[in-house]
Structure formats: structure tokens, C-alpha cells
Amino acid sequence: MQTDFSLERSEPDDQHDSEANPPSSLALADAINTRCPRSGKPIVASSLAIYRGYTVGFCNQHCRDDFAANIEQRPNDRKFFDDAISKQGRD
Numbered sequence: 001m002q003t004d005f006s007l008e009r010s011e012p013d014d015q016h017d018s019e020a021n022p023p024s025s026l027a028l029a030d031a032i033n034t035r036c037p038r039s040g041k042p043i044v045a046s047s048l049a050i051y052r053g054y055t056v057g058f059c060n061q062h063c064r065d066d067f068a069a070n071i072e073q074r075p076n077d078r079k080f081f082d083d084a085i086s087k088q089g090r091d
């Protein structure tokens, strides 16, 4: 008796053709700063924002939301990030 079980099934398995990488997913590692411009505390992954095309971080979402909603009225924060951005280009 010959049982010729061939378990090789060639299924396409094209389940993952839509690898959506939303640009809104910011990564802590991409942030140009490591400390909150306001408190000096370490930034956290849940409090990232985009400033001038760069990922910037804050110590908490309150800082982040306040900055994101009032960028024009937060020159101190902007200067902090501007400085960090200018340092980025020195490598």
C-alpha cells in the first residue's frame, strides 16, 4: 500500500499585499529631541508630533497637544526644536 501524501499545497497566500505604513505612525527613535522642551523630562512615544517635517517629542500628550494646537504662539518650543534640527544637519 502506498500512501502518497503530498502536503505541498501551493496556495498563493497573498494576504499581505496591502502593507499599509501610515505616515502618521511616528516613532520615538525618529524624534530629533530626547527631552521635552518644557519640562526637560524624557519624551514618550505617545506624545510625538511633526514640526517642520521632523518628528518632535514631548514628555506627555498635554505638552504635545498644546504645542500642536498653538505652534505660532510657542516660540520657545519652536526655538528648542529649531536648534535640535540645526544640529541634525551637522553629521
Ligand SMILES: [Zn+2]
Binding pocket: 036, 037, 038, 039, 040, 058, 059, 060, 063
Ligand atoms: Zn512636557
